[in-house]
Amino acid sequence: MNSAVHDEVSAQEEAYYxxxxxxxxxxSRTPHIRSVAVVGNQPLAPSAQRAAVIDAADLVFRVNGFRLDEDEPTVGRRADVVVFNRGVRPTPWFFQDYTRRLxxxxxxxxxxxENPKIPDFWPRDLGIVTLANREVIVPLNRVIGQQSAVDGLWATTGTTMLWTATRLFPNATxxxxxxxxxxxxxxxTWSHAFGDPSAVGPxxxxxxxxxxxRDWISSGRIRFHR
Structure with missing residues (x-):
């Protein structure tokens, strides 16, 4: 794969972002965003260094049923932007401080x-911003070799989160x-940092x-912390 191709953004996409x-x-905790952390829900071993890197970022993205550190440092304590889908299984941290998150x-x-119904458990005073299929979902899936509008295949919420973060802040670490x-x-099967495992959807x-x-890792576009 050529990472330069992945960094091309159409005029329509750029206008949306x-x-x-x-x-x-x-x-963000600063008006000038120079660093972004994007955190999925894979179970990880404790790491004070990893947690510190995440919490030091200007803006932290989390996905679906995430967890935050409470005792042993592993994935940090901050969540500024939550990217999710309607099938989310809320964890104890999902709605924590929700008035301070996007x-x-x-x-x-x-x-x-798909049924556009808002989940019944959603707080009445919490709004939702929807990521556009045309400017976000379709271009991402084209890059990974899927035609989401035709074949019913699309990227996971985690990859969509990462894609969106890099599009929004192309010059950030x-x-x-x-x-x-x-x-x-x-x-x-997905294993989660909190909650039971679930099947990888078809x-x-x-x-x-x-x-x-992996191409982004090898090119230096992102720094991956295991």
Missing amino acids: DILRPLVSTY YLMIEPGRMHE VDVAGLSFVDAPEQR EHLIANEGRLV
Whole structure:
């Protein structure tokens, strides 16, 4: 793979991210975002160094049913932007301090008549911003060799989170942790840092996603923390 190709952004996509960027930036701890942490939900061994890198970032992205550190440092304590889908299983940390976070929902299933109902457990005073299928989901899936609007295959929420973060802040240092498919692209079950395992959905070809992320690692586009 050629990482330079992956960094190409169409005028339509750029216009979309230009609109979204100021909103996302308001949840950063600094007005000038130079570092971003993107954290998945893979179970990881404790690491004070990893946790410190994540918490030191200007902006921290988390995904779906994430967990935060409470005792032993592992993946940090901050969550500024939460990227999720309607099937999310909320953990004790998911709605913690929710008025201070931005929640971005992906809904690729809407291209295939997915029910647009908001989850019943959603707080009445918490709004949702939806990531656009046309400017986010479709371009990402094209890069990893899937036609989401046609074949019903689309990237995981974790990869979509990483893709969005790098599009929003292309000049920032991006530290990534907790994406299990990077090293285990053939897995059929997700293990989570909190909660029971779940099957990898048939709509995901995580080997394709693993190739993209490994290419970004080898090119230096992102720094991956195991």
